[in-house]
Amino acid sequence: xxxxxxxxxxxxxxxxxxxxxxxxxxxxxxxxxxxxxxxxxxxxxxxxxxxxxxxxxxxxxxxxxxxxxxxxxxxxxxxxxxxxxxxxxxxxxxxxxxxxxxxxxxxxxxxxxxxxxxxxxxxxxxxxxxxxxxxxxxxxxxxxxxxxxxxxxxxxxxxxxxxxxxxxxxxxxxxxxxxxxxxxxxxxxxxxxxxxxxxxxxxxxxxxxxxxxxxxxxxxxxxxxxxxxxxxxxxxxxxxxxxxxxxxxxxxxxxxxxxxxxxxxxxxxxxxxxxxxxxxxxxxxxxxxxxxxxxxxxxxxxxxxxxxxxxxxxxxxxxxxxxxxxxxxxxxxxxxxxxxxxxxxx
Amino acid sequence: xxxxxxxxxxxxxxxxxxxxxxxxxxxxxxxxxxxxxxxxxxxxxxxxxxxxxxxxxxxxxxxxxxxxxxxxxxxxxxxxxxxxxxxxxxxxxxxxxxxxxxxxxxxxxxxxxxxxxxxxxxxxxxxxxxxxxxxxxxxxxxxxxxxxxxxxxxxxxxxxxxxxxxxxxxxxxxxxxxxxxxxxxxxxxxxxxxxxxxxxxxxxxxxxxxxxxxxxxxxxxxxxxxxxxxxxxxxxxxxxxxxxxxxxxxxxxxxxxxxxxxxxxxxxxxxxxxxxxxxxxxxxxxxxxxxxxxxxxxxxxxxxxxxxxxxxxxxxxxxxxxxxxxxxxxxxxxxxxxxxxxxxxxxxxxxxxxxxxxxxxxxxxxxxxxxxxxxxxxxxxxxxxxxxxxxxxxxxxxxxxxxxxxxxxxxxxxxxxxxxxxxxxxxxxxxxxxxxxxxxxxxxxxxxxxxxxxxxxxxxxxxxxxxxxxxxxxxxxxxxxxxxxxxxxxxxxxxxxxxxxxxxxxxxxxxxxxxxxxxxxxxxxxxxxxxxxxxxxxxxxxxxxxxxxxxxxxxxxxxxxxxxxxxxxxxxxxxxxxxxxxxxxxxxxxxxxxxxxxxxxxxxxxxxxxxxxxxx
Numbered sequence: 001x002x003x004x005x006x007x008x009x010x011x012x013x014x015x016x017x018x019x020x021x022x023x024x025x026x027x028x029x030x031x032x033x034x035x036x037x038x039x040x041x042x043x044x045x046x047x048x049x050x051x052x053x054x055x056x057x058x059x060x061x062x063x064x065x066x067x068x069x070x071x072x073x074x075x076x077x078x079x080x081x082x083x084x085x086x087x088x089x090x091x092x093x094x095x096x097x098x099x100x101x102x103x104x105x106x107x108x109x110x111x112x113x114x115x116x117x118x119x120x121x122x123x124x125x126x127x128x129x130x131x132x133x134x135x136x137x138x139x140x141x142x143x144x145x146x147x148x149x150x151x152x153x154x155x156x157x158x159x160x161x162x163x164x165x166x167x168x169x170x171x172x173x174x175x176x177x178x179x180x181x182x183x184x185x186x187x188x189x190x191x192x193x194x195x196x197x198x199x200x201x202x203x204x205x206x207x208x209x210x211x212x213x214x215x216x217x218x219x220x221x222x223x224x225x226x227x228x229x230x231x232x233x234x235x236x237x238x239x240x241x242x243x244x245x246x247x248x249x250x251x252x253x254x255x256x257x258x259x260x261x262x263x264x265x266x267x268x269x270x271x272x273x274x275x276x277x278x279x280x281x282x283x284x285x286x287x288x289x290x291x292x293x294x295x296x297x298x299x300x301x302x303x304x305x306x307x308x309x310x311x312x313x314x315x316x317x318x319x320x321x322x323x324x325x326x327x328x329x330x331x332x333x334x335x336x337x338x339x340x341x342x343x344x345x346x
Numbered sequence: 347x348x349x350x351x352x353x354x355x356x357x358x359x360x361x362x363x364x365x366x367x368x369x370x371x372x373x374x375x376x377x378x379x380x381x382x383x384x385x386x387x388x389x390x391x392x393x394x395x396x397x398x399x400x401x402x403x404x405x406x407x408x409x410x411x412x413x414x415x416x417x418x419x420x421x422x423x424x425x426x427x428x429x430x431x432x433x434x435x436x437x438x439x440x441x442x443x444x445x446x447x448x449x450x451x452x453x454x455x456x457x458x459x460x461x462x463x464x465x466x467x468x469x470x471x472x473x474x475x476x477x478x479x480x481x482x483x484x485x486x487x488x489x490x491x492x493x494x495x496x497x498x499x500x501x502x503x504x505x506x507x508x509x510x511x512x513x514x515x516x517x518x519x520x521x522x523x524x525x526x527x528x529x530x531x532x533x534x535x536x537x538x539x540x541x542x543x544x545x546x547x548x549x550x551x552x553x554x555x556x557x558x559x560x561x562x563x564x565x566x567x568x569x570x571x572x573x574x575x576x577x578x579x580x581x582x583x584x585x586x587x588x589x590x591x592x593x594x595x596x597x598x599x600x601x602x603x604x605x606x607x608x609x610x611x612x613x614x615x616x617x618x619x620x621x622x623x624x625x626x627x628x629x630x631x632x633x634x635x636x637x638x639x640x641x642x643x644x645x646x647x648x649x650x651x652x653x654x655x656x657x658x659x660x661x662x663x664x665x666x667x668x669x670x671x672x673x674x675x676x677x678x679x680x681x682x683x684x685x686x687x688x689x690x691x692x693x694x695x696x697x698x699x700x701x702x703x704x705x706x707x708x709x710x711x712x713x714x715x716x717x718x719x720x721x722x723x724x725x726x727x728x729x730x731x732x733x734x735x736x737x738x739x740x741x742x743x744x745x746x747x748x749x750x751x752x753x754x755x756x757x758x759x760x761x762x763x764x765x766x767x768x769x770x771x772x773x774x775x776x777x778x779x780x781x782x783x784x785x786x787x788x789x790x791x792x793x794x795x796x797x798x799x800x801x802x803x804x805x806x807x808x809x810x811x812x813x814x815x816x817x818x819x820x821x822x823x824x825x826x827x828x829x830x831x832x833x834x835x836x837x838x839x840x841x842x843x844x845x846x847x848x849x850x851x852x853x854x855x856x857x858x859x860x861x862x863x864x865x866x867x868x869x870x871x872x873x874x875x876x877x878x879x880x881x882x883x884x885x886x887x888x889x890x891x892x893x894x895x896x897x898x899x900x901x902x903x904x905x906x907x908x909x910x911x912x913x914x915x916x917x918x919x920x921x922x923x924x925x926x927x928x929x930x931x932x933x934x935x936x937x938x939x940x941x942x943x944x945x946x947x948x949x950x951x952x953x954x955x956x957x958x959x960x961x962x
Binding site: 082119122293298 | 826
């Protein structure tokens with residue numbers, strides 16, 4: 001169950017003791033929003049950093065380190081090698097989760113990359129644990145703080161597009177490609193993905209207004225969606241069907257359901273999902289693909305981030321328990337809801 | 347039906363009728379229809395996919411008016427999508443022999459499925475007869491399915507058994523073909539399932555699923571297929587493999603191994619790449635070579651080389667005219683994309699004046715030569731020293747637009763499509779289908795100019811130039827750093843080319859660089875990045891000394907409006923040293939200054955080159 005709380009109330013919503021806290025140091029101050037109020041009740045912490053951005057994450061990493069003192073250890077991942085990332089996550093975070101037994105684990109997913117988050121999700125599913133794993137996501141107060149509304153950007157360019165490790169899909173050579181994009185504030189990158197993949201069918205997902213982080217986010221998100229749709233209408237070839245769907249930006253399970261519901265409409269195609277919205281909805285997409293392995297998830301690594309004005313921290317945190325979402329009972333429920341996907345599997 | 351005649355279609359999604367209605371053979375005879383392996387290289391949008399698509403049987407039947415079994419070959423069209431065959435899990439197997447075996451199995455089952463899908467999509471008219479059905483049923487039951495060893499993969503075993511029954515009972519040709527495709531899809535899926543099991547472990551996982559190889563499955567199956575009486579009997583099969591850059595390194599090595607077999611008379615591969623083919627090594631680390639193992643065609647070079655001077659514009663004209671005709675307009679293409687009359691009158695006046703002066707100065711070989719070389723640059727120069735004044739130059743008229751497309755038809759069509767949409771808005775044309783034919787009959791020069799200028803700026807600024815402001819030293823990935831270096835190099839070269847255009851040099855239309863020495867790898871890496879991303883085209887040229895040939899890189903003329911350059915031709919080369927390139931990458935402004943001071947680089951007129959081997 002998803003719980004949205006004020007940062008100031010976070011302490012009251014969590015167990016008295018957190019046996020393991022995990023977060024990712026980045027160039028954003030947002031990476032400390034959760035860590036700060038819970039550091040005193042945390043027994044051990046793992047701070048994740050990326051080898052390719054050590055310099056830009058140095059300042060925040062130092063602040064995180066000083067919050068936790070010698071309770072914290074640092075783990076270095078690679079943005080360029082997903083297998084290396086998976087191996088390091090397995091030997092550090094997963095190993096540590098096993099150590100805490102049935103204790104409390106809190107993972108701040110806010111500043112992980114979408115790809116790393118999905119890999120971590122896959123690893124946790126591969127290694128069942130009695131621990132209680134809570135995921136937390138700090139919403140942004142404002143995105144692209146150094147630009148006007150028209151010039152909003154978070155990341156730009158695409159260096160490579162690859163399937164996410166653990167989500168290769170089960171694509172059939174004889175079927176056509178259906179690309180589902182969970183659109184965020186990055187219409188230019190979404191356009192590049194469409195151009196490179198040349199899908200036969202495109203589905204553009206927009207955050208549901210009632211399930212958006214804030215009305216302002218919805219309005220910006222909708223504008224980017226419209227820009228993207230305009231691009232698709234203008235540029236894409238005749239015969240390329242463009243479809244739309246909505247999903248929750250703040251509830252992973254609802255996002256999972258929305259992804260599956262829409263993918264089931266395209267069961268006669270190879271569906272490839274590109275999550276580009278909140279990390280919560282990315283978890284939802286990951287859960288959908290873990291349930292239905294024929295769905296592939298891709299990641300387009302950005303050429304650059306808006307490091308100087310990516311976001312300002314918001315004052316709310318979304319909390320949800322992961323094991324609840326990973327429990328197998330979902331499968332028959334989803335099977336009933338999406339018979340076409342189930343048929344594909346049989 | 348859409349109302350924009352310039353919309354770009356994905357050949358994969360087009361019907362044979364659409365393809366043949368819109369396709370115009372490339373200006374040069376590419377000779378890819380022979381029984382040999384061919385690599386077709388070219389930037390995105392240069393027409394490679396369309397070329398391959400026209401070789402599929404449905405298009406060939408329309409083009410030749412022949413029946414399927416009378417065609418000179420059977421084309422099997424297959425596009426490799428970016429994350430289709432190449433999944434991240436292959437990284438787990440990259441140093442293992444198992445990786446190569448699985449890569450071959452994936453590629454074989456992928457293409458095997460495509461064979462049946464391609465027959466279903468591209469051969470069907472006239473194929474659903476009792477005779478054809480019986481022949482195909484026998485072929486699949488006797489020659490295809492028995493060759494599939496499903497291993498101990500329960501799912502594969504079950505699907506194979508299911509397919510046997512389905513094919514025996516099939517009432518239509520499509521049922522047979524779909525069942526055969528489904529079996530091979532399942533074999534492909536078994537490999538993906540195994541790869542998934544490897545996602546999060548470094549420990550060896552045994553593979554117990556099906557394994558299909560080229561020599562024991564795909565090749566014999568295709569040889570048998572081409573012997574069927576309903577197929578082009580006895581004729582070769584051409585596997586038309588589009589976008590092979592999307593294969594991973596293991597799959598690429600496997601494909602190269604197949605190419606090395608030189609089986610072209612039975613099965614020939616026509617492989618297109620977007621200049622990023624990963625390797626020419628085979629699985630046994632041998633290199634496949636041209637011309638022994640394959641032929642190689644560079645479509646972009648064909649469109650931008652000297653021999654293309656007239657042919658590329660003529661080809662584009664035919665392509666565009668066909669599209670306009672399809673919408674009921676027969677007017678001359680120059681009337682549809684008119685020049686700015688006032689500007690062209692002024693340029694003509696300068697040309698006439700130059701012709702008169704030729705008798706006195708005699709700079710070129712003949713009067714017309716002088717006028718051709720200097721009139722347009724002189725006009726741009728006359729507009730004034732500030733960039734504001736020069737921005738009044740109009741990039742309009744069919745010929746200029748063709749030159750700006752820089753040998754890539756997609757760029758012409760994309761711009762034309764945008765121009766058309768903007769003209770519709772300006773003319774307040776109602777949206778929706780226009781039963782009476784085309785609603786827009788001409789594109790204003792101002793709209794033409796605006797669209798190509800916007801596209802050029804976007805090429806330099808969109809997600810590229812902004813790096814300068816945003817990139818913080820030491821935090822970017824290697825690729826981002828290289829892109830910044832490439833952006834700097836383009837800025838420096840564009841700036842230098844503009845300086846040359848505005849100078850009093852004898853040759854002012856310079857768009858390319860030739861290497862005077864051998865730049866180090868880190869500089870060549872940046873240039874090659876530019877080639878791969880379509881900012882440069884590569885060719886060879888004789889050296890100034892005439893002793894050997896050196897590399898030449900032509901900057902895309904899509905950038906001409908960004909730097910206010912004359913796109914209509916080039917005949918001089920900027921010979922550059924490592925020093926200039928290094929300076930350009932580090933500090934583009936300084937590189938331009940040093941060039942102006944005659945301290946870096948030298949411009950050579952093409953007629954001064956000793957060997958005169960030109961710019962092929």
